[in-house]
Amino acid sequence: MSERDTLQRRTWAIGDYRFVGARFVLAAELLCEAARLRAQESHLDVATGTGNVALAAARRAARVTAVDLVPELLAHARRRAEAEALEIDFIEGNAEALPVPDGSYDLVTSTFGVMFARDQERAAAELLRVVRPGGRIALACWTPSGYMGRMLALNAAYVTPPPGTRPESRWGTIEGLRELFGPEAGIEAVPRELWWRFAGPEEHVRAWCETYGPTVVALEALDAAGRESLVADLTELVHGLNTDGETLLMPLEYLEIVIRP
Numbered sequence: 001m002s003e004r005d006t007l008q009r010r011t012w013a014i015g016d017y018r019f020v021g022a023r024f025v026l027a028a029e030l031l032c033e034a035a036r037l038r039a040q041e042s043h044l045d046v047a048t049g050t051g052n053v054a055l056a057a058a059r060r061a062a063r064v065t066a067v068d069l070v071p072e073l074l075a076h077a078r079r080r081a082e083a084e085a086l087e088i089d090f091i092e093g094n095a096e097a098l099p100v101p102d103g104s105y106d107l108v109t110s111t112f113g114v115m116f117a118r119d120q121e122r123a124a125a126e127l128l129r130v131v132r133p134g135g136r137i138a139l140a141c142w143t144p145s146g147y148m149g150r151m152l153a154l155n156a157a158y159v160t161p162p163p164g165t166r167p168e169s170r171w172g173t174i175e176g177l178r179e180l181f182g183p184e185a186g187i188e189a190v191p192r193e194l195w196w197r198f199a200g201p202e203e204h205v206r207a208w209c210e211t212y213g214p215t216v217v218a219l220e221a222l223d224a225a226g227r228e229s230l231v232a233d234l235t236e237l238v239h240g241l242n243t244d245g246e247t248l249l250m251p252l253e254y255l256e257i258v259i260r261p
């Protein structure tokens, strides 16, 4: 495995993605509806993490395969599937070189997953390669203007990514999707929000800094002053987006996308 992939794997194995992923379940359920998933369809979920879309599709009687780079997350996903008696084929693999044949899936999905692949063009080309002719690709991707897009940009401002790295939230824009999937692709994109609730902004930031891999890795790379400054900026961002006076009630804006290549 390349050094780049080892680093990527560590980013998502560190922290506790179970905590974060459990709060994205609604987006996975809605994506299956947006994609009009039918029973018996062959479905591939890319960068499945703890299996949110794979589980949602298996609940709808699809034939599901799910891929992720991180074995620890796949182990959690398998436990979740077992708890619901759902049959899902979980396999370890890279979104930039999917270990599946060409043109083999009616539906290929990814919620907040493939957008983190380092080589965005290669990852998009892989989604196009594995979907069958007439099939669709359905994605949920953070927008640049929402909390997650701004939080990721904040990370990048503190810990400079390798030269040539494009922001992950490029996948959450129509222009970015046109560049990645080509001008001919039929793209339907609807802005949506997940609402996050925590006891308060500080509670959210504390939990975030312990559980969300990219933030944990950024904090690790900084000295004490840098860490303090990043946490302060994050707290200010969260306060600015909070819509409630007492607790935290904050929108996470994303784009729900269905592509017909």
Ligand SMILES: C[S@@+](CC[C@H](N)C(=O)[O-])C[C@H]1O[C@@H](n2cnc3c(N)ncnc32)[C@H](O)[C@@H]1O
Binding pocket: 008, 012, 021, 024, 028, 046, 047, 048, 049, 050, 051, 052, 053, 067, 068, 069, 070, 073, 093, 094, 095, 096, 110, 111, 112, 113, 114, 116, 117, 118
């Ligand atoms: C924010 S999580 C999303 C997980 C899940 N789709 C969800 O909605 O909860 C990002 C996921 O992308 C995976 N990932 C990142 N880069 C990847 C790559 N190149 N190939 C496969 N998986 C990757 C991570 O391991 C992680 O599970």
